[in-house]
Amino acid sequence: MAVRDPDMRQGWSPTGWLTRLIARPGFQNLASALPFGRSMARRDGAEIFDILQGFVASQVLSALIELNILRRLLDGPQSAEKLGFDHAIPPDRMEQLLRGGVALSLLRRRKDGRYALARKGAAILGVPGLENMIRHNREFYADMADPVALLRGDGETHLARFWPYVFGAEGDIAPDVADRYSTLMAESQVLVARDTLAMLPIKGDVTVMDVGGGSGVFLSEVLRRNNRAKGILFDLPEVMPQAAARVARLKLEQRTTLQGGSFREDPLPDGADVISLIRVLYDHEDRTVSALLRAVFAALPAGGRLVISEPMAGGAKPDRSGDLYFAFYTMAMGTGKARSAAVIAELCQKAGFVDVQIPRARRPYITSALSCRKPS
Numbered sequence: 001m002a003v004r005d006p007d008m009r010q011g012w013s014p015t016g017w018l019t020r021l022i023a024r025p026g027f028q029n030l031a032s033a034l035p036f037g038r039s040m041a042r043r044d045g046a047e048i049f050d051i052l053q054g055f056v057a058s059q060v061l062s063a064l065i066e067l068n069i070l071r072r073l074l075d076g077p078q079s080a081e082k083l084g085f086d087h088a089i090p091p092d093r094m095e096q097l098l099r100g101g102v103a104l105s106l107l108r109r110r111k112d113g114r115y116a117l118a119r120k121g122a123a124i125l126g127v128p129g130l131e132n133m134i135r136h137n138r139e140f141y142a143d144m145a146d147p148v149a150l151l152r153g154d155g156e157t158h159l160a161r162f163w164p165y166v167f168g169a170e171g172d173i174a175p176d177v178a179d180r181y182s183t184l185m186a187e188s189q190v191l192v193a194r195d196t197l198a199m200l201p202i203k204g205d206v207t208v209m210d211v212g213g214g215s216g217v218f219l220s221e222v223l224r225r226n227n228r229a230k231g232i233l234f235d236l237p238e239v240m241p242q243a244a245a246r247v248a249r250l251k252l253e254q255r256t257t258l259q260g261g262s263f264r265e266d267p268l269p270d271g272a273d274v275i276s277l278i279r280v281l282y283d284h285e286d287r288t289v290s291a292l293l294r295a296v297f298a299a300l301p302a303g304g305r306l307v308i309s310e311p312m313a314g315g316a317k318p319d320r321s322g323d324l325y326f327a328f329y330t331m332a333m334g335t336g337k338a339r340s341a342a343v344i345a346e347l348c349q350k351a352g353f354v355d356v357q358i359p360r361a362r363r364p365y366i367t368s369a370l371s372c373r374k375p376s
Contacts, residue, residue, distance in 0.1 A: 058141070060100040064107075065134045069098075070121050073107065077114035129187025136162075143332035150332060160334040163283075185279075186215040186242070192278060192367045193221040196309040199359040199369045202226060202274055209234060209272035211263055211296065212280040215242035216256070218309075219276075223252050231256045232269055263292055268299040275300060276307045279367070281344065282326065283336040293351035303376040306353060308344060312361075312368040315340035321365040341370050348372045 064070055067087050072078060084094030098115045101107035106121035124130055139158040143150055150157070202208060202222050209232040210219040219231045231252070233243050237260030247256045259269055268275075275296050281289050296306055313322040326338040339347075345356040353372035361368040 055141075057100075057104055058137070060097065060104065061106070062134060062137065062141075063097055064101055064121075065124075065131050067097075069101070070106070070117060070125055070131075073115065073117040074122070074125060077110055077112075077116040079114045083115075128190040132187055140329055140332060144328065147328075150328070157332045157334055159329070159332040163333055186217050186246075189214065189217040189278065190221075191363075192309060193218040195362050195366050196278065196307070196369050197221060197225060198362060200307050200309075200357075200371050202229065202307070204228060206230075206273040207232065207271055208274045208276060209269065209299075210276045210278065211235075211268060211292075212277065213243070214239055216246045216258075218278045219256070220246060220250050220252060222276075223255055224250065229255070232272055233258050234261060234263070234269060236260060236262060263295060264288065268295050270299060272299065272304070273301065274305045274307060276309070278307075279310045281308060281336075282310045282312075282330055282338055283333065285335050285337075286347070289347060290351065293347055293353075297352045297374055300374045302374060304374045305371060306348065306373070307369065307371045308348075309367045309369040311338055312344065312364070313338045313340040315342050319364060322368075325365075341368060345370060345372070 067083075067089075069083065072083065080095035080098055081091045083089075083098070084091040087094070089097075098107055099109070101115070101121070102109050102118075104120075105118055106124070107115050108118045109115055124134075139162050143157045143159055149155065196218070203226055205228045206226075207230045208219065208222050210216070210222075211234050213219050213233045213235050216231075216233050219233050223229055223231050233247075233256065235243070240258055240260045243258055247253055247258070257269075277292070277296070281292070284292070293306075300306065311322055311326040313319075313327060318324075322338045322340070330336040330338055341358045345358065348356060348370075349372075352374065354375050356370060356372045358370045
């Protein structure tokens, strides 16, 4: 007897029958005419259109940032005519951009016709690195222009060219590329560091090694909060100048050791009680991640702690940040993936770690985190 396709069997379930019914145009017309169905059809339609117009909203935001409109309005209201003249954009088109900003609650239109900054628009300016991340998304938008080609893996992506360090290109990264990478990472990691340490504080007389720590944003935040801690920053030699500058500016030289190297090729330094991997694992494929976790396990003493923080997928319950934005972002990078906390925990356990702790993320769109320990 032939076995039915599992999807075919699922199609005969009550849920499958209902979704097929809802997908019929005739049912939608009927639902729209009935009181109980009218609100459902209206809500579904509005939410579907919100998804459809999402790319326009993101590009309007991009234009407002690219033209520095939000910062201009921070100094006071401006007219569409004045802003259009300053940017060589016809007044009617600038007016439409500003009206789009109002529709997104980023701007507000005054009675005199001029435009002012709204609370949400001001919040964008107050988030460290957000403006540059919005500008950087130009690369991501280009890769998402043909999502089917991206899914099939056709051709090289813009993000793969922007992030060459992912492929282990130690020694042949141009200084300007390394500087651009480090600046963007430093800006975006400020909030990551704060949220991580709120979920998983690092206290006491410990030495913390931040592997892949870039310019030292996370490590600096650890040392700033815990004056008994010492730090080791381990990352590619090309980013060490930025790290040295940050450490000197914060007067942390006496408590910080900078060591250049690649965790792909070089052994991790000894001497750390805590090792942190901040936005590192999701850049890499499973084989690289497994090898890195084994190296971390070997470098830690008995009872040593590992802290992992990065955007994570939702697991059994997909969410917009991990399973939509960051999942496709890492796909466009050409390596790595957004993993759920459960998957990362399993990888840690396979490397030998125990006592996995997964705190509730304060802001999953910023970061999620987990910690584990090497057995005593």
